[in-house]
Amino acid sequence: MVARRALTCPSIFRPEGILRFDEDVKNFLHLACKYDEGYTTTKYVVQRILGSKQDQDPRGRQTVLAGSVKDICKAWGCDEEYESCRKDRMRKHCKREFNNEIGEYEYHDVTFPLKRLKEAQHSIATPKCVLFNYCRDVNTEKPIYHSMSYVKSSTRENKTSDLKAALKYLGGNFVLVKVAALAALIGLNLRHLLEGEWEEKTQDEYGDA
Numbered sequence: 529m530v531a532r533r534a535l536t537c538p539s540i541f542r543p544e545g546i547l548r549f550d551e552d553v554k555n556f557l558h559l560a561c562k563y564d565e566g567y568t569t570t571k572y573v574v575q576r577i578l579g580s581k582q583d584q585d586p587r588g589r590q591t592v593l594a595g596s597v598k599d600i601c602k603a604w605g606c607d608e609e610y611e612s613c614r615k616d617r618m619r620k621h622c623k624r625e626f627n628n629e630i631g632e633y634e635y636h637d638v639t640f641p642l643k644r645l646k647e648a649q650h651s652i653a654t655p656k657c658v659l660f661n662y663c664r665d666v667n668t669e670k671p672i673y674h675s676m677s678y679v680k681s682s683t684r685e686n687k688t689s690d691l692k693a694a695l696k697y698l699g700g701n702f703v704l705v706k707v708a709a710l711a712a713l714i715g716l717n718l719r720h721l722l723e724g725e726w727e728e729k730t731q732d733e734y735g736d737a
Contacts, residue, residue, distance in 0.1 A: 535576050550587070550604070552577050557606045560597065561613040567723060570597050574604075596653075596723075615665060618718070655709035658722045662713075671712065673705050 534540050538556060539547040547555070553574055560570045574591050575582055582588030590603035601610040656671075663670050710726055713719050 536579055538577070549577055549579075549581060550585075553587075554604055554606060557601055557604055558609060561601065561606065561610045564613070564617060564720065565597070567595075567597050567600075570600055574600060617720075618662065618666060653723055655706050655713055655722055655726065659709045659712055659718075662716075662718060662721060671709065673708050 530540065537546060537549075538552050539545075556573055556577065557570070559565070560573075571591065571594065575588075578585065578588045578591065582592055587603045591600055594600045594603060598607065598610055601607045659671055710719075710722070713722055
């Protein structure tokens, strides 16, 4: 009974006594920002604490309509803390140790599931948008995308760059850009900033599921 009550009132274990529901929500959001809790879990916990109040309290209605952890935090006045924790994680992930054996380029084999590409056509949080927002937040130049084709011979390697032609060939879906942005996020160790499953599963992974 006590454990069930804790789902809607986390402060039940406080020796000093139970807090108001809005304080419980804000305390939880503080931890969610600190430990980078996912959107689904964050929304579920906040709605459990709210209970029937989510239809009565304006912040509860905003929580129901929220599409991200940032939106939930904004509804409860915790958006500044969210941004602070997010930027702190960015700084920590940028301190990456590179393997000395890796050459000038690091390669990532990335393939998108077709279903994800169709769903992402009208999505805001695509790999390209996440990478662009990251570059903006750390005050660096915006990403520039180039498609490279290699013609290898015994004497030289010719490189040609033609992004417009590549995008036109792909039917305007900009698949190339999304793949390149996802690879960049993985290479920069920033994959955690992009919500959802964007990588194509292998047959072995499907078999294990």
